[in-house]
Amino acid sequence: xxxxxxxxxxxxxxxxxxxxxxxxxxxxxxxxxxxxxxxxxxxxxxxxxxxxxxxxxxxxxxxxxxxxxxxxxxxxxxxxxxxxxxxxxxxxxxxxxxxxxxxxxxxxxxxxxxxxxxxxxxxxxxxxxxxxxxxxxxxxxxxxxxxxxxxxxxxxxxxxxxxxxxxxxxxxxxxxxxxxxxxxxxxxxxxxxxxxxxxxxxxxxxxxxxxxxxxxxxxxxxxxxxxxxxxxxxxxxxxxxxxxxxxxxxxxxxxxxxxxxxxxxxxxxxxxxxxxxxxxxxxxxxxxxxxxxxxxxxxxxxxxxxxxxxxxxxxxxxxxxxxxxxxxxxxx
Amino acid sequence: xxxxxxxxxxxxxxxxxxxxxxxxxxxxxxxxxxxxxxxxxxxxxxxxxxxxxxxxxxxxxxxxxxxxxxxxxxxxxxxxxxxxxxxxxxxxxxxxxxxxxxxxxxxxxxxxxxxxxxxxxxxxxxxxxxxxxxxxxxxxxxxxxxxxxxxxxxxxxxxxxxxxxxxxxxxxxxxxxxxxxxxxxxxxxxxxxxxxxxxxxxxxxxxxxxxxxxxxxxxxxxxxxxxxxxxxxxxxxxxxxxxxxxxxxxxxxxxxxxxxxxxxxxxxxxxxxxxxxxxxxxxxxxxxxxxxxxxxxxxxxxxxxxxxxxxxxxxxxxxxxxxxxxxxxxxxxxxxxxxxxxxxxxxxxxxxxxxxxxxxxxxxxxxxxxxxxxxxxxxxxxxxxxxxxxxxxxxxxxxxxxxxxxxxxxxxxxxxxxxxxxxxxxxxxxxxxxxxxxxxxxxxxxxxxxxxxxxxxxxxxxxxxxxxxxxxxxxxxxxxxxxxxxxxxxxxxxxxxxxxxxxxxxxxxxxxxxx
Numbered sequence: 087x088x089x090x091x092x093x094x095x096x097x098x099x100x101x102x103x104x105x106x107x108x109x110x111x112x113x114x115x116x117x118x119x120x121x122x123x124x125x126x127x128x129x130x131x132x133x134x135x136x137x138x139x140x141x142x143x144x145x146x147x148x149x150x151x152x153x154x155x156x157x158x159x160x161x162x163x164x165x166x167x168x169x170x171x172x173x174x175x176x177x178x179x180x181x182x183x184x185x186x187x188x189x190x191x192x193x194x195x196x197x198x199x200x201x202x203x204x205x206x207x208x209x210x211x212x213x214x215x216x217x218x219x220x221x222x223x224x225x226x227x228x229x230x231x232x233x234x235x236x237x238x239x240x241x242x243x244x245x246x247x248x249x250x251x252x253x254x255x256x257x258x259x260x261x262x263x264x265x266x267x268x269x270x271x272x273x274x275x276x277x278x279x280x281x282x283x284x285x286x287x288x289x290x291x292x293x294x295x296x297x298x299x300x301x302x303x304x305x306x307x308x309x310x311x312x313x314x315x316x317x318x319x320x321x322x323x324x325x326x327x328x329x330x331x332x333x334x335x336x337x338x339x340x341x342x343x344x345x346x347x348x349x350x351x352x353x354x355x356x357x358x359x360x361x362x363x364x365x366x367x368x369x370x371x372x373x374x375x376x377x378x379x380x381x382x383x384x385x386x387x388x389x390x391x392x393x394x395x396x397x398x399x400x401x402x403x404x405x406x407x408x409x410x411x412x413x414x415x416x417x418x
Numbered sequence: 419x420x421x422x423x424x425x426x427x428x429x430x431x432x433x434x435x436x437x438x439x440x441x442x443x444x445x446x447x448x449x450x451x452x453x454x455x456x457x458x459x460x461x462x463x464x465x466x467x468x469x470x471x472x473x474x475x476x477x478x479x480x481x482x483x484x485x486x487x488x489x490x491x492x493x494x495x496x497x498x499x500x501x502x503x504x505x506x507x508x509x510x511x512x513x514x515x516x517x518x519x520x521x522x523x524x525x526x527x528x529x530x531x532x533x534x535x536x537x538x539x540x541x542x543x544x545x546x547x548x549x550x551x552x553x554x555x556x557x558x559x560x561x562x563x564x565x566x567x568x569x570x571x572x573x574x575x576x577x578x579x580x581x582x583x584x585x586x587x588x589x590x591x592x593x594x595x596x597x598x599x600x601x602x603x604x605x606x607x608x609x610x611x612x613x614x615x616x617x618x619x620x621x622x623x624x625x626x627x628x629x630x631x632x633x634x635x636x637x638x639x640x641x642x643x644x645x646x647x648x649x650x651x652x653x654x655x656x657x658x659x660x661x662x663x664x665x666x667x668x669x670x671x672x673x674x675x676x677x678x679x680x681x682x683x684x685x686x687x688x689x690x691x692x693x694x695x696x697x698x699x700x701x702x703x704x705x706x707x708x709x710x711x712x713x714x715x716x717x718x719x720x721x722x723x724x725x726x727x728x729x730x731x732x733x734x735x736x737x738x739x740x741x742x743x744x745x746x747x748x749x750x751x752x753x754x755x756x757x758x759x760x761x762x763x764x765x766x767x768x769x770x771x772x773x774x775x776x777x778x779x780x781x782x783x784x785x786x787x788x789x790x791x792x793x794x795x796x797x798x799x800x801x802x803x804x805x806x807x808x809x810x811x812x813x814x815x816x817x818x819x820x821x822x823x824x825x826x827x828x829x830x831x832x833x834x835x836x837x838x839x840x841x842x843x844x845x846x847x848x849x850x851x852x853x854x855x856x857x858x859x860x861x862x863x864x865x866x867x868x869x870x871x872x873x874x875x876x877x878x879x880x881x882x883x884x885x886x887x888x889x890x891x892x893x894x895x896x897x898x899x900x901x902x903x904x905x906x907x908x909x910x911x912x913x914x915x916x917x918x919x920x921x922x923x924x925x926x927x928x929x930x931x932x933x
Contacts, residue, residue, distance in 0.1 A: 253604060281760050285762060286562070
């Protein structure tokens with residue numbers, strides 16, 4: 087097998103070399119005929135540590151792709167800079183389908199609002215293959231704060247503190263917008279991820295926090311923290327009693343969603359093969375149960391729709407941030 | 419207390435795989451305890467990637483914990499038989515242990531040490547079992563101000579009361595604090611000391627640094643230190659101590675366990691400090707202090723009970739509030755992070771299997787150690803004959819492969835080697851890497867907690883003093899800083915004979931003994 091592969095690679099290199107001036111890019115490594123894909127192991131870098139939702143989703147998709155297409159799709163954790171490290175690796179990988187990655191919307195739509203120009207990751211460096219799922223944010227208040235609804239926040243007598251899951255995350259944006267739209271004096275307290283922010287909220291160290299639904303739902307159901315609002319376009323299936331921000335008269339809509347990307351210039355037939363395999367995976371009971379268990383709402387739209395949504399969100403967020411004079415990059 | 423969770427913990431431990439991991443852990447621990455040079459922190463650093471690749475993270479953590487307390491047993495053996503402390507925490511055992519061996523009572527010394535170790539550890543585990551959940555229940559009251567104060571106390575204590583030269587320890591700790599600032603600032607996302615490198619943007623990985631400083635550094639240092647000198651161990655006869663010996667040793671075992679338990683909980687404390695304190699205490703309460711150094715059984719019993727008690731109780735701050743008390747706990751902290759568990763107040767509720775599994779594994783691990791430590795003495799002594807020239811390349815290879823598997827990053831390998839060289843040079847010049855690693859871990863916690871606190875306080879630092887828990891910690895910090903100063907002032911006023919206080923000589927003694 088290995089010998090066969092390397093012979094193939096030599097042959098391919100020879101062909102490419104012979105036809106010199108290119109134009110036959112699509113005969114490189116990862117295989118060109120959709121029936122052939124994948125011709126070897128496909129790396130799936132993920133920009134988060136093991137155990138988080140991004141990681142779990144990548145692993146579930148990896149399993150699905152391996153079942154549908156054969157071959158192996160090892161997930162590689164490359165955490166850091168809200169996924170920018172993993173993104174950079176995918177962007178500069180060979181565009182032949184041998185490196186693919188499930189990425190987060192926040193890196194493209196929200197992080198640019200917080201970091202300097204040259205650190206921005208652009209969606210233009212990737213082909214978006216397929217949408218995956220949505221992970222909603224929820225605004226929760228600590229028991230000790232006494233807040234029971236978004237209206238209570240407006241009537242706060244002192245500065246309200248809100249924990250976020252970090253700078254440049256959707257959680258920070260959702261909370262910042264809520265307080266600014268409401269004109270409530272508030273202070274952002276950034277934590278390193280959802281778990282420490284939740285711990286601080288449970289201990290009444292902060293009054294409120296914006297978290298992902300999956301991170302907060304256990305303690306919401308146990309009655310230890312109070313959900314005030316979700317930020318999606320409609321209510322979240324897993325928290326049917328919690329109203330959206332829009333319902334409560336706040337023009338705030340922020341969501342995290344994930345989608346499959348490949349490096350720019352990856353052949354269309356490879357992209358199609360991945361998309362088809364993913365759609366087949368989405369239909370399996372195992373995958374549906376996985377979404378249910380992790381409080382993920384399916385968002386299985388096409389790649390083009392994802393890009394359109396990203397552009398729209400990015401513009402909308404930028405406008406809102408400007409309108410309310412929010413500086414995400416400077417929490418202090 | 420949740421007795422069900424506690425009992426479920428035993429179900430976790432008694433699964434055959436976990437029992438096996440526990441056995442492997444304590445055996446490795448005892449083995450490296452025997453080998454002078456390779457300490458528990460270094461071994462945990464080298465074997466850390468196993469945690470990442472194990473099927474069940476609980477098994478991996480059980481094994482790594484076993485290495486730490488197992489090493490406390492092993493360290494005694496070489497102290498007694500060869501006059502070489504296998505571990506820093508067995509340095510004081512050398513004085514009376516080797517004296518006993520010369521009198522032909524090596525077996526008695528080892529027997530008492532094993533019994534004392536078992537007793538000290540068991541007392542401490544019971545303390546941990548009862549106290550752990552109580553501390554954890556207050557853990558939610560630990561907000562950013564408390565963490566900031568506790569981290570500061572930890573850095574201060576590790577630098578000032580650790581073994582070796584205080585100034586050098588402070589320098590090492592400061593470098594550790596500086597290293598912690600590298601990377602993208604999590605409050606403003608400004609880049610600090612990243613030199614436009616995407617790799618450095620997420621900061622220097624603590625696991626990689628620790629593997630370099632402890633793992634590679636130790637390997638390089640040992641390669642130079644041990645030239646394969648033949649060791650001739652003392653003969654062992656009659657392992658079971660007589661009733662008279664036991665009667666003489668038991669109060670020391672009790673005191674040692676008590677001292678060890680409390681010193682282990684303190685940030686910056688741990689087995690080394692506990693053994694020193696216990697030895698000093700024994701000497702002080704003895705009717706005839708001159709016996710010490712000439713084969714006093716209490717001089718073995720006290721420190722050996724204390725270092726095991728401390729090794730166990732230092733799990734309390736780690737498992738309940740997520741603060742590593744010493745370098746070995748910092749490695750365990752890293753291991754937990756590697757398997758995707760953030761040590762903190764949520765641990766006992768979210769992962770009771772892990773919390774109780776690890777704690778209960780210690781009951782069983784110590785039982786295994788008690789049973790095995792004596793019969794295996796002969797084998798372990800033979801291992802001392804393995805030449806470092808053979809051992810070093812193997813461990814180096816394991817370390818390099820290991821660090822790569824954590825992040826699949828070649829960059830990490832180079833970072834680790836660079837820190838390995840730094841660690842080697844530090845040891846050579848008398849700087850301990852321990853304070854540096856601990857300051858590195860606690861540095862980012864200290865900084866971000868402080869900034870978070872200031873945001874919560876709305877810029878008014880008096881909140882640190884008015885909150886009860888952080889106030890108490892700050893008071894303790896002031897005490898730690900003030901006490902030596904007061905002492906110094908006092909000493910200057912009352913002229914004492916300069917020979918009565920051998921302050922300076924302590925340092926050089928310990929340094930020579932500590933690996």
